[in-house]
Amino acid sequence: MAGKIQAIRGMHDILPEQSGLWQYLERQIREVVQSYGYQEIRFPALETTDLFKRSIGEVTDIVEKEMYTFQDRNGDSLTLRPEGTAGCVRACIENGLLHNQTQRLWYQGPMFRHERPQRGRYRQFHQVGVETYGLAGPDIDLELILMTHRLWQALGLGDLELQINTLGVPEERAAYRAVLVDYLRDHAAGLDADSLRRLDTNPLRVLDSKNPDMQVIVEEAPALWDYLGEASRAHFETLRAGLEEAGVPYVVNTRLVRGLDYYVKTVFEWVTTALGAQGTVCAGGRYDGLVEQLGGRATPACGFALGMERLIALLEASPPAEASSGVDVYIVAVGDQATRRSLMIAETLRAQLPGAVIMTNCGGGGFKAQFKRADRSGASVAVVMGGDELARGEVGIKSLRDELAQKQVALADLGIELGNRLDVCKPCVHR
Numbered sequence: 001m002a003g004k005i006q007a008i009r010g011m012h013d014i015l016p017e018q019s020g021l022w023q024y025l026e027r028q029i030r031e032v033v034q035s036y037g038y039q040e041i042r043f044p045a046l047e048t049t050d051l052f053k054r055s056i057g058e059v060t061d062i063v064e065k066e067m068y069t070f071q072d073r074n075g076d077s078l079t080l081r082p083e084g085t086a087g088c089v090r091a092c093i094e095n096g097l098l099h100n101q102t103q104r105l106w107y108q109g110p111m112f113r114h115e116r117p118q119r120g121r122y123r124q125f126h127q128v129g130v131e132t133y134g135l136a137g138p139d140i141d142l143e144l145i146l147m148t149h150r151l152w153q154a155l156g157l158g159d160l161e162l163q164i165n166t167l168g169v170p171e172e173r174a175a176y177r178a179v180l181v182d183y184l185r186d187h188a189a190g191l192d193a194d195s196l197r198r199l200d201t202n203p204l205r206v207l208d209s210k211n212p213d214m215q216v217i218v219e220e221a222p223a224l225w226d227y228l229g230e231a232s233r234a235h236f237e238t239l240r241a242g243l244e245e246a247g248v249p250y251v252v253n254t255r256l257v258r259g260l261d262y263y264v265k266t267v268f269e270w271v272t273t274a275l276g277a278q279g280t281v282c283a284g285g286r287y288d289g290l291v292e293q294l295g296g297r298a299t300p301a302c303g304f305a306l307g308m309e310r311l312i313a314l315l316e317a318s319p320p321a322e323a324s325s326g327v328d329v330y331i332v333a334v335g336d337q338a339t340r341r342s343l344m345i346a347e348t349l350r351a352q353l354p355g356a357v358i359m360t361n362c363g364g365g366g367f368k369a370q371f372k373r374a375d376r377s378g379a380s381v382a383v384v385m386g387g388d389e390l391a392r393g394e395v396g397i398k399s400l401r402d403e404l405a406q407k408q409v410a411l412a413d414l415g416i417e418l419g420n421r422l423d424v425c426k427p428c429v430h431r
Contacts, residue, residue: 010123120278326378
């Protein structure tokens with residue numbers, strides 16, 4: 001007998017009772033980003049492996065350990081996207097969206113990394129990314145952070161902390177890197193295996209270590225700020241002044257370096273203590289060299305990505321009422337004639353009441369069985385119809401969530417009556 005087929009470890013189903021919260025979050029994000037004038041872009045989940053090697057860096061954990069990479073039937077090496085920025089840049093270059101232009105773009109979708117599954121970290125996870133191209137000043141950095149701050153307000157999330165830092169430009173970081181490596185080699189006896197491996201590949205990531213045994217070494221390491229030039233410092237100070245003027249609290253975290261090689265100047269994260277180890281819910285910064293690195297003309301760029309699963313976990317603690325995906329009206333119809341008519345009446349109601357969820361009873365059953373289904377659907381109102389009532393041009397309306405008595409109304413007035421009860425687009429049914 002064949003074994004039981006199950007979902008791949010770290011890849012989860014989103015069930016109907018969960019999808020309402022996902023739809024609510026997606027709707028809030030869409031409304032916020034589009035209110036800033038950003039346009040949606042969609043690109044494939046599958047790209048050539050070389051794209052990620054060139055953008056993320058061949059010696060990063062993502063490329064070395066975590067990517068889902070395989071050869072297709074033509075022998076080409078392909079990879080499921082582990083992040084969205086590289087694909088977005090590739091799409092912009094390929095479709096001529098960057099030369100002598102500025103772009104404000106956003107996207108959403110699944111990403112894939114072969115990591116050890118734990119709360120807030122999955123092998124298939126969902127991100128929303130926001131990317132800007134052609135804008136070099138700190139004003140766009142500030143706008144992106146203000147956008148995220150507005151989103152937290154829209155979602156009612158008040159326990160997120162903004163952490164910011166600057167990484168300077170590559171030349172400044174190279175000078176700092178040399179000093180940092182010398183310092184870390186002098187303290188090699190206190191470094192863990194991951195940090196020793198990163199010494200020759202990405203030593204700045206050592207500063208991001210969560211190993212408590214290394215915190216003294218990390219805290220006493222040379223500071224990147226001391227190696228920044230005047231322009232990099234001015235960029236960062238202008239950003240800080242803008243945040244203060246906007247009233248957005250922040251913390252300067254000089255150990256915030258981000259995990260991808262392409263970041264320069266501004267980096268930021270929104271973090272929470274409510275999710276345990278996976279406390280970062282949104283992260284981003286500036287990556288001015290990435291477009292040129294992937295074959296385009298030198299183009300300043302800045303953006304962020306937010307993790308949908310982590311935001312869902314925060315919202316689950318106190319789900320907003322708007323996240324309900326329940327039914328508004330359930331039509332109870334007994335008898336063949338009433339059942340046929342109910343489907344047509346439901347079509348009329350959907351046209352009259354945009355946004356209302358109208359469910360018909362399909363599958364037969366008497367009044368008692370159908371009312372049980374209506375109650376399980378979560379509907380607030382049941383429309384009750386039988387052959388005799390329809391012959392008189394009437395239907396019943398029964399409230400399912402309070403003790404109001406059933407009321408008979410003329411079929412011609414059903415849309416208006418329901419509109420009044422549900423508080424949806426009542427003008428649509430005025431005659």
